[in-house]
Amino acid sequence: MDTYALPDARSEATVAAHDDGTWPVTEDVAALRTAIANLFFYGRPGAGDRKWVLIDAGIPGSAAWIESAARARFGRRSRPSCVVLTHGHFDHVGALHTLADHWDVPIYAHPLELPYLDGREAYPPPDPTVGGGAMARMSPLYPRGPYDFSRRLRPLPADGSVPGMPGWRWILSSGHSPGHVALFRDADRTLLAGDAFVTTKQESMTAVLQWRPEVNGPPAYFTQDWAAARRSVEALAALEPDAVGTGHGPPLHGEAMRAALRMLARDFDLLALPEDGRYVRSPAVFDEQGVVSVPPPVLDPVTLFAGLGLVALAGLAIGTALNRRS
Ligand SMILES: [Zn+2]
Ligand SMILES: [Zn+2]
Structure with a gap:
């Protein structure tokens, strides 16, 4: 059984993982960590077929892992409702x-996110110059679509309700992505924040590997x-959440989490906003059809030097080959 220390001695010291490898958010919400990203199961243990909801769907290659955790939590042959x-x-x-495909389920997302999920558009390029860690440096290698789930894709209901999750509402929380939503349940102030803010320093490889808890932009x-x-x-x-699960x-x-979150909101420019960067200078602009405009890339010394190094190596290789021939 894994444990982690909460960021503040005043909070509940440690929280342990369930035996199925998930981490409790509340009694009926559990996080599953797929290497670098979390997804969430909504529904009580043993809920059964079509009686639970999956929130987000993990890193590439994690399907078997997710299905086995779902079986352990909800019972054999139990598929989510959406x-x-x-x-x-x-x-x-x-x-x-x-x-x-395995579960034959509808997929819900915000209308502003649909162009990147129905085959129309890729997300604009990431900015490897912000954040300062290895996860950020490698970001140009990460896939960015377009993905095509159009056969099963549906817009989230306009009334703010969340399919299969009574008592919850979705909250448009764009910025990280155009149609990003967080899910909130007022009754016990449970917040699934996606990547609007996160609870480790995601730009840093060491923080990600250690799952080091801290409230971050x-x-x-x-x-x-x-x-x-x-x-x-x-x-x-401002929702003053009591339990938080993030991507x-x-x-x-x-209260320790709430205090950290309040501080992040109050001092966002100091704590989260990078000093400079492609999208710091001006934002990408989006509408319901997709990307409207993307600012030009900023000069990236690391990529520049790496590029110059590659050119020099290629020159050397060609020179050697030509020498051999002659
Ligand atoms: Zn994200
Ligand atoms: Zn993410």
Whole structure:
């Protein structure tokens, strides 16, 4: 059984994983960690077929892992009633094709997110210069679509309700992605925040591997409208959640988490906004049809030097080959 220390000695010290490998958010919400990203099961243990909901769908290659955790939690041959996406980044839809085929389920997302999920558009390029960690540096290698789930894709209900999750509402929290949503249940103030803010430092490989708990802004390399991202954090902090599950990092609870979240909202520019970067200078602009405009890339010294190094190596190789021939 794994444990992790909460970020503040005043909080409940440690929380342990369930035997099925998931981590409790509340009695009826559990997080499953797929290497670098979390997904969530909504529904009581043993709920049975079509009596639960999957929120997000893990990294590529994690389908068998997710299905086995779902079987352990909800019972053999128990399929969800639907899948709800907080957004469509690769680490949140990685297993979705396989799972949706196996389970034959509808997939819900916000209308502003649909163009990247129905085959129309790829997300604009990430910015590897922000955040300063290895996860950020590698971000140009991450897939960014377009994904095509159009056969099963549906817009979230306009009345704010969440299919299969009575008592919950979705909250548009764009900035990290155009149609990003968080899910909130007022009765016990449970918040599934997606990547609007996260509970580890996602740009840093060591923090990600250790699942080190800390309240942070959205993963910077994929965030493409920072003013919107700030407003989203302010709105979610104002909900004063009691339990929080995010796309990256462990679930957190109680006043220590709330205080950290309030501080993030208050000092967002200091704590989360990168000093400079492609989307810091000006945001990407989106509408319901997809990408409207993308700002030009910023000069990236690391890529530049790596590129120059490659050119020099290629020159050397060609020179050697020519010498051999002559
Ligand atoms: Zn994301
Ligand atoms: Zn993510």
